[in-house]
Amino acid sequence: MKNICLLGATGSIGEQTLEVIKAHGDQFRLTAMTFGKNAEKAAEIIETFKPQYVAVGDEHTYETFKQYSFSHSFQTGIGEEALIEAAVIPEADIVVNALVGSVGLLPTLKAIEHKKTIALANKETLVTAGHIVKEHAKKYHVPILPVDSEHSAIFQALQGENPKHIKRLIVTASGGSFRDRTRKELEGVTVEEALNHPNWSMGAKITIDSATMMNKGLEVIEAHWLFDLPYDQIDVLLHKESIIHSMVEFHDRSVIAQLGTPDMRVPIQYALSYPDRLPFEEAKSLDLWEIGQLNFAQADFERFRCLQFAYESGKIGGTMPTVLNAANEEAVAAFLAGKITFLGIEDIIEKALERHQVILKPSLQEIREVDKEARKFAQTLLT
Ligand code: NAD
Numbered sequence: 001m002k003n004i005c006l007l008g009a010t011g012s013i014g015e016q017t018l019e020v021i022k023a024h025g026d027q028f029r030l031t032a033m034t035f036g037k038n039a040e041k042a043a044e045i046i047e048t049f050k051p052q053y054v055a056v057g058d059e060h061t062y063e064t065f066k067q068y069s070f071s072h073s074f075q076t077g078i079g080e081e082a083l084i085e086a087a088v089i090p091e092a093d094i095v096v097n098a099l100v101g102s103v104g105l106l107p108t109l110k111a112i113e114h115k116k117t118i119a120l121a122n123k124e125t126l127v128t129a130g131h132i133v134k135e136h137a138k139k140y141h142v143p144i145l146p147v148d149s150e151h152s153a154i155f156q157a158l159q160g161e162n163p164k165h166i167k168r169l170i171v172t173a174s175g176g177s178f179r180d181r182t183r184k185e186l187e188g189v190t191v192e193e194a195l196n197h198p199n200w201s202m203g204a205k206i207t208i209d210s211a212t213m214m215n216k217g218l219e220v221i222e223a224h225w226l227f228d229l230p231y232d233q234i235d236v237l238l239h240k241e242s243i244i245h246s247m248v249e250f251h252d253r254s255v256i257a258q259l260g261t262p263d264m265r266v267p268i269q270y271a272l273s274y275p276d277r278l279p280f281e282e283a284k285s286l287d288l289w290e291i292g293q294l295n296f297a298q299a300d301f302e303r304f305r306c307l308q309f310a311y312e313s314g315k316i317g318g319t320m321p322t323v324l325n326a327a328n329e330e331a332v333a334a335f336l337a338g339k340i341t342f343l344g345i346e347d348i349i350e351k352a353l354e355r356h357q358v359i360l361k362p363s364l365q366e367i368r369e370v371d372k373e374a375r376k377f378a379q380t381l382l383t
C-alpha cells in the first residue's frame with residue numbers, strides 16, 4: 001500500500017489522480033490533500049477518500065469549508081504553511097504535486113527534505129528553480145517522477161537505457177487551441193476560444209499556456225532539468241493528434257517513442273505505480289487503424305514567440321526562467337480576467353525578460369524575491 005499526499009486535489013490533475021487511486025484502492029490510499037478554493041468539491045473528496053489531513057487554500061475558503069460535516073475526523077490547516085504541513089506528513093510515501101504555479105516550489109522542497117517520492121505535475125516548480133530542486137533531490141536521494149505526459153513518455157523510453165547514449169529528446173506538441181491560425185488571426189481571440197483545447201481537458205492556466213505554446217516552452221525547461229540535457233538536445237515537434245507523447249533519439253539513430261490515447265490518468269498512474277505497471281481498464285486502448293494517420297510539423301518560433309522566450313531564458317539560466325514563469329503566470333491570469341488581449345501575454349513576458357538583470361546561481365531567497373518583483377512589474381503593465 002502506498003500512502004499518497006495530493007497537493008491540488010480539486011484541480012484537473014488532482015481529480016484524475018483520485019480516479020487512479022480509486023481504481024486501485026488496494027494499492028493506493030489518500031493520506032493528505034490540499035485544495036485552493038473549491039470547498040464543495042473538496043468536501044466530496046474528503047467524504048469519499050477519508051484523508052487524515054486537509055489543507056485549505058485561505059481563511060475565506062475555510063469559512064465556507066467548516067460548514068460541511070464529515071463522517072470521520074481529520075486535521076486541517078490553512079494557507080501556504082498548511083501546504084507544507086501536508087507535504088511533509090509522516091504517513092505519506094508519495095507527494096503528488098498537482099498545484100498550478102510557482103506556489104508548488106516550497107512544498108516540493110520540504111517534501112524532498114522529508115524523503116517523499118515526488119510525482120511532479122507542477123512544471124512551474126522546475127521552471128522557477130530547477131537547479132535548487134535538482135540539488136535537493138540529489139542531496140536527499142529522492143526520485144522525481146514526471147507526471148507531465150511528454151516527460152513521462154521520455155522517462156518510459158529511457159527505462160533500461162544509459163542516459164549517455166541520448167542524442168536528443170523530441171518533445172511533441174499538440175499546438176493548442178489556435179494551432180491552425182496565423183499570427184494575424186490571433187488578434188482579438190477570446191478567452192472562451194483560447195480555453196477550447198482540441199485534445200485535452202485541463203485547468204485554465206495550462207490551457208492558455210498551450211494556446212500560446214508557453215506550455216511547450218515550460219516543458220522544454222522541465223525536460224532540461226529532469227533529464228539533465230542541454231537545450232540544443234531538446235527539440236519540439238508539432239504533432240496535432242497527441243498520440244506520440246514524446247520520443248528519445250539515441251546516438252545509433254534509433255528512436256524510441258511512447259504512444260497512447262491522450263489520457264492523463266495513464267502517466268499519473270505510471271508515476272504512482274513505478275517501477276511497476278498496473279492494469280487500467282477505464283482508459284481507451286490505442287487504435288491506430290481508427291486514427292488512420294499521424295501528422296507532424298515544425299514548430300514555428302516566430303509564430304509562437306513564447307516558445308522562443310522559453311528557449312532563450314532556459315539557455316541563459318539562473319533567474320531568467322524564474323522571470324519567464326512569474327511574468328507568464330501574471331499575464332495569463334490577466335488574460336483570463338479579460339484585462340489584456342491574447343497577444344498581450346507575450347508582450348508582458350518580453351518586457352519582463354528584457355529588463356531583468358540575471359542572477360546566475362540564485363539562492364532560494366533570491367528566487368522568491370525575483371519572482372515577486374517580476375509579478376509586480378507585470379502588474380504595472382496591466383494599467
Ligand atoms: P488546475 O487549475 O485544474 O488545478 C490546480 C490545483 O491547485 C487546484 O486544486 C487548486 O485549488 C490548487 N491551487 C492553485 N493555486 C493554489 C494556491 N495558491 N494555494 C493552494 N492551492 C492552490 O490545474 P491543472 O490543470 O490540474 O494543472 C496542475 C499542474 O499540472 C500545472 O502545473 C500544469 O501545468 C500541470 N499539468 C496539467 C495537465 C492537465 O492535464 N491538467 C497536464 C500536464 C501537466
Ligand code: MG
Pocket residue numbers: 148149150219
Ligand atoms: Mg504536457
